[in-house]
Amino acid sequence: MANCGTVLAIALLTPQVRWSRQIFVVLALALAAYAWIADPGEAAAVLGHALERASFILAFFCALATLRHTAEISEAITRAAVFLAQQPPGRRYSALALGGQTFALVLNYGSISLLGSMARSSAAREPDAEVRAIRTRRMLQAVHRGFAASLMWSPLSFAIVISTSVVPGASWGAILVPSLGSAALLTGIGWALDKAYKSKLAPGRVPVRDRSHDDHARVxxxxxxxxxxxxxPVMVLHVTTGQSASLSVLSVVPVVAGLWLLIGVPVGARTRHLGGHVGAFVFRELPAFRGEIVLLSMAGFLGSGAGALLAPMVAASGLDLSAVPVWVLLLLPVWLIPLGGQVGMNPILFVSLFGPLLPAPEVLGISPTPMVLALTAGWALAGVTSPFTASVMLIARLGDVTPADVSLRWNGLFSVICAVVLSVWVLLWV
Structure with missing residues (x-):
């Protein structure tokens, strides 16, 4: 039933999206045709599994969108974002980078829109054009890098969900601590570069902090x-039932979003209030995400299907990846995923395709942890360096620059340093 719904949704939405999204649907159809021609006996199983992956991604995206809908209309959430954006220069980067990770749990890409907009509005009050440009760039960098760091540990991120699903034996609970270490490294490197390379201004041009909008941390x-x-609830379900964190998220998030909507609403008006928001979400908000829905679900389908078709080909060719040094296999995702992003290869597609080709961790004599760390590290770096990702395009629009400026000029050195440090971090867990 879920697979039928996914096929119907993609069929209805595809004519309404840009050609760059429609290409993914064309490629998916070509993959399906090739599977039936190459091996009719296995095609149903391969395509069925690929469609299940697409259905799960679609369901996961919709579940997260319910939380985003709730949070974006919450005055309390907006006030918290304003508080972070108005921190003094000495702690502004760390506040926005850590806040970006926290808000990404609730809003996903919406965290960039919300915090980035607040940061831009805060900087816009600065009359000096040079100071305004410097402040805007530093604040947007903090928000962007904080979002990227969340990809490496958040159970609500596609990076964690997909990476733990393609690595046999991996689970969110098992990799949480080292994943937080990855995020801490990325955050720390960003903070250090911000301190080391911040532009120096003449004493007379250093802006005086506006305290008229100060608020207390209790917001x-x-x-x-x-x-x-x-x-x-996600942790309780994950531990007590043994189901994956991603399935627990699917169960918990829509319920929490619904309950959050009802806070402060009179008892007699709750049904009407919730019904109105459900209608707005289903008929206005979700269709507005049609481009993301088509792209993400088809990337999952293509990666899963192509990976399943390529695995036996690789084995038949005599190429034994288990003979490749473990450190090489682990470092490949850290560097190749960002490089693939430069030519428009979505991380979901890359990881779904590359993951099944890797030997199982037990074959390599390692735990699943370093393999997941490598995949999520590459995914996070692609999130700040690929000019085709939503996060880079959002930051570029907020900063009035091109995506290439954000990916290379703003984050080039940062990404290279992070790739080196995270490569070492991954190998430490072998």
Missing amino acids: LLPVLWLLLLIAV
């Missing part, structure tokens, strides 16, 4: 409560 409490409402 962050609603965000923390929302995270606890998600994290605790």
